[in-house]
Structures are given as C-alpha cells and as structure tokens.
Amino acid sequence: MKPPPFAYHAPSSLNEALQLLGRLENARVLAGGQSLMPMLNMRFAQPDHVVDINGITDLAYIRREGMMLEIGALTRQRDIEFSPLIAEACPLLREAILQVGHRQTRNRGTLGGSLCHLDPAAEMAAVAAIYGAELVIAGPQGQRTAAFAEFALDYMTTCLAPEEMLVAVRYPLWPAESGYCFIEYARRHGDFAIVSAGVLLRADASGRISQASLALGGVGAVPLKLDAIAAELIGKAGSPAVFATMAEACGDIDAMEDALITATYRRQLAKTLLRRALETAYARATGQPLPRHAQHRAA
C-alpha cells in the first residue's frame, strides 16, 4: 500500500509551520506518524501537503509549575512513560500511557498526535477528560486555549482549524495522596481498547470520598465523563458494595455499536472496568491493600 502523492515540508520553527499551514491548501501535520502514515497508506487521508513538525524540537518538553503540568505536543509517548516527574506528579497519565500501543509505537507517537487524531478509545484523550486538561493551540492570530471538552468535538474531530496546531497540553494536578487507576480491555496486548475506565479520587482521613473525576473511553465518539457518578461518590465511604452500585449506572449509557462489538457488551465492560478502577483508586487514596484484580498489574 502506498500513500497518494504529496509535497513534503519540514519547518524548523513553529512560525514557519504556521505560515505553511496558513498558506497551503489541504495540508496535514505529521508528528509521530503512527496514525497518519497508516491513514495515508490506506488512503483514508489524501493531503496535498504534509508538514512534518519533527524538526520543531522546542515543542517536546515536560515541565511543572506549581500544581500545573505542561507537556509539549511533540513529546514522545515513550518520554512520558519514563519521566520521573510524570510518575510522581501525574501517575494516572503514566498508567494510561503504558497501555497505548506498543513500545515501538510509543517511541515515535506523540501526545499531541494522539489528542489530535482523537480515536474514541485513545487513552490520552480519556486522561485529558479526567483532568479537565487545557489545550494550547497556535494559529495565525497567535495562541488560544481550549478546555478538552471544547477541543474534542465528535468522532475523530477536534476544534482545530486547518491552519492551527496543538502546541501543548496543561494538566491541573491533584495532590500527591490522590488515588488513581486506568484500566482497559483489549482483544490483544497493544490493540486499541474496546472500553477503558479512568478514575482520580481523594478521600479524607475518615475514608470519605472528597473529590472524584471519572471517564470511560471507547463507549462513545469522545471520552464519556461520568460527572453524575462522581458527584454521587462525594461524602461516601468507599466499599466494594458502594462501587458496585455506582458502576451499575453504566448500564444506562448510550454505548456505540459496530460490526464486531455490541452496545450491550460495551456497557457490561464499562460496569466491570469502572468498578475495578474505583476499587483500585480508592485503595491507593486510603493506603489500603490493592484489590486482587489489581495486584498482578502492580507487580
């Protein structure tokens, strides 16, 4: 399979890239190429111009300012995986990125590419929804920011205009004692998940939940934030029975269906994965032993 013909551009600065995107008709940004190259080869994408941003090295960084973590769009997924700063400040992101594809795809794949591609099951999109991440977008008029909920419009569709680029992602951090869990079910290791569940939560000294943010991936076109369930959790002491009741609410979600996976199966997976993610996140927040279903993953 060969891509359709296109003109190749390799800007070395953000300004140069933005000028190209503003001037050229039907251009596509190339980051890690882990989604764009297959789409070109299968001719799902047929750009006349490809703007390779790999030379804009100042778009690859991970830094923390107070309780805000900022990651440049060109940061490789593998650098996120091995960053001590992320392991300490944003362990949910690390747990999720370990489930993105394979180490070979993570070597090249970027955070920005994953968010812009916006596969319904992309782990990075679900994590951005859980944190309420802010996306920094550069265009001919300068920079603007968009909350993830405004950025992720629909099935593989973002709010980016053709002449804009994603340049960074900002995550408002949670305190170090917060519990977290990201789990998913995929047919084979490295496949896109059928369904994923991610949870961040905090509990007070008596074990009552004081803050929670939850989302499912793979059930809809964009990650499904479960704000009603998160609100229900506040003030409750966590227990397997409480989490099972909360997860039952996933039985009502409007899950998508395709030729291979029914909506009923996705809902069933959502219930099981959310219950397990809640149990694990709560155990981590309260310093209790991990539930048995999480022990093999922690080993």
Ligand SMILES: Cc1cc2nc3c(=O)[nH]c(=O)nc-3n(C[C@H](O)[C@H](O)[C@H](O)COP(=O)(O)OP(=O)(O)OC[C@H]3O[C@@H](n4cnc5c(N)ncnc54)[C@H](O)[C@@H]3O)c2cc1C
């Ligand atoms: C075998 C395999 C398994 C995979 N498994 C998973 C998985 O389990 N989970 C998962 O989430 N992904 C998976 N992927 C996809 C992988 O994570 C990609 O890395 C990711 O989807 C795209 O990132 P990229 O940097 O490679 O972007 P590219 O492929 O270069 O680009 C993807 C899209 O984003 C646009 N884009 C990229 N960067 C920017 C930017 N800064 N501004 C504007 N537009 C931009 C491009 O124009 C293109 O439309 C898998 C890929 C393969 C090949």
